Amino acid sequence: MKPALPARLLKTLAPWRNAPAWHIAFSGGLDSTVLLHLLASLANTETLPPISAVHVHHGLQAAADAWPSHCQALCDSLGIPLQVLRVxxxxxxxxxxxxxxxxxxxxxxxxxxxxxxxxxxxxxDQAETLLFRLLRGAGVRGLAAMPECRRLATGCVVRPLLAVSRGALQAYAHEHQLKWLEDPSNADPRFSRNYLRHQVFPTLTQRWPQAVSSLARTAEHLSEAQGLLDELAHMDLIAADQPSAFPWLPLPSLTLAPLRDLSDARQRNALRHWLTPLTRLPDSDHWASWYALRDAKGDAQPVWCLADGQLHRCGERIWWLPTAWSEFSDVPVSWPDPQMPLELPGNGQLSFSRNASEGPLVIRYRQGGEIVEVPGRGRRDLKRLLNESGLPGFVRGRLPLVYRGEQLLAVPTVAGAWAGSMDDGQLHWLPQTCDQGLS
Known part of the structure; x- marks a missing residue:
């Protein structure tokens, strides 16, 4: 019969037994040393994914220079490959x-x-996280503390010891005569977590011995509550996640009307869920900007500036523009061979379908007053055509215009409503895809 802690760990990790690999975040401290030893021991009797360890060397203090060699020695003794990353x-x-x-x-x-x-x-750690975030005025998502599992890049982070106490880990380490590193900074009360750990929690547990387990249990309740809020947000976003008139525009967007029909609290919940992968969220004092954007007149184009981008409203639709979207240059670009697609610096790709006129051509951006030839409609004011199309204002300044000398020859097709033409060729623009905006 397996000891309680190994069996408990194995049960917790059951959903990830078929993963291609397990990587252990190994600092060399007590907690990660116990986790490494537990998994190395289980690998001797169980069929587990390939296990390796990763040590991140921050270089923040002189003592840390000796830690990689300690970690390497322990990993070698357990037969676990180690990768040291310097940051x-x-x-x-x-x-x-x-x-x-x-x-x-x-x-x-x-x-x-x-x-x-x-x-x-x-x-x-979970109890400390809850108390720390409570003191910072966090909402339900923050007070749910650390999830057992969350996505990381194309894989995930799993915390299999969240239900295990520090005392249990210490007992295991002493039983197996493990040696671990002590980070001197962990005793520095200037760091908030250290202050809670060494000053606050001893006082709390003296009065309430079950304080740690009670706080960790509260985090579990709040995690469940957050799960329900996420389900509600998903339901509300389905109604708002309607296709835009510009499917070629690679930016997240929502229809405003279904959101407006919700209570203010449900609007905030849905937007938090939608914005979480895109930006750091505002605190409660900054949601007034959302109401201003929501309630602006239909012909206004209000903007809500957030930490990692902007939320724009264009008519009855809101669009997310990550910071990288604005990082492009409107300097003219030469196009020596229009038969080949042209990469625009920070602004996607331009190409002709069918035939294209001989080069060289020049790409410029709007200055105002442009006139374009529209097949079947004659010469038309570009600004009026853009208004007719409903193209969001934040895109118009990035719209690449094709010139030969001072003559405007072509403008990209916009949702099929109209197109400039040259020798029976249509000009197509594929704006730059922004990974942040599509995450």
Whole structure:
């Protein structure tokens, strides 16, 4: 009969037994050392995916230079391959957050499709996370603390020890005479988590001995509540996720009317769910900008600026524009051979269907007052044509115009409503796909 902790771990990891590989986030500390030892031991008796360890070296303190060799020695003794990744931590307001961001960015370079990154956060960590976020005024999603599983790149992160106490891990380590690293920064009370761990929780548990387990259980309840809110958001977004008139435009968008019919609380819930993969979310004080955007007159084009992009309203539709969308140059571009597609810097690709006139041509962007020849309609003002098409305003400045000298020869087809033509050829523009906008 297996000891309780190995059996418990094996049961927790059952949904991922068929993953292509398991990678252990191995810092060398107590928690990850126990997880590494547990999995190495289980691999001797169970059929598990290939196991390897990943150590991220942040270079934030001199003592850390010796940690990779310690990790290598332990992995060698257990027969586990180790990969050491060195990262640069970007300075910022929160060193903890910057180090975490650098660490997970490194992990994304390791995780392959369907593979699993196993991390060693435990029940005490979960309780600390809940209390820390509660003090910061987090909502339900934040108070749900750390999920057992979440996506990471094309794989996922799994935390199989969330139901296990720090004491149980310490007992296992002592029983198996494991040696682990002690990070000196873990004792520094200037870091919020350390202050909670060393100052707040001892006082709480002295008065309420079950405080840690109770807080972790509360996080589970809140995680379940968040799951229900996500289901509600999914239902509400189905109604709003209607195709736009511009399917070639590679940006997330929603129809506004179905959202407007919801209560304010359901609107916020649906938008949080939709925006979560796209940007860091605003705090409660900044949702007034959403109401201003929602309630603006139909001919207005309001913008809501968020951390990683902007939400635009064009008529009865809202569009998400990631920061990278605005990073393009409107400097003219030469097109020496129109028979070949042209890559526009930061602005996608331009090409002709059927025949194209001989080059060289030049690509320019709107200055105002342009006139274009429309088959069957004669010469038309470009601004009026764009208004007729309903093309969102944020796209119009990026619309590539084809010139020979000072003569405007062609404008890209816009939803089939009209097109400039040259020698029976239609001009097609495929705007730049932005991975952030499509995540």
């Amino acid at each position: 640069q931590v970007q300075p910022g307001a929160s060193l903890e957050r910057a180090a975490r961001n650098a660490r997970y960015q490194a992990f994304t370079e390791v995780i392959g499709a369907g593979e699993v990154l196993l991390t060693a956060q435990h029940r005490d």
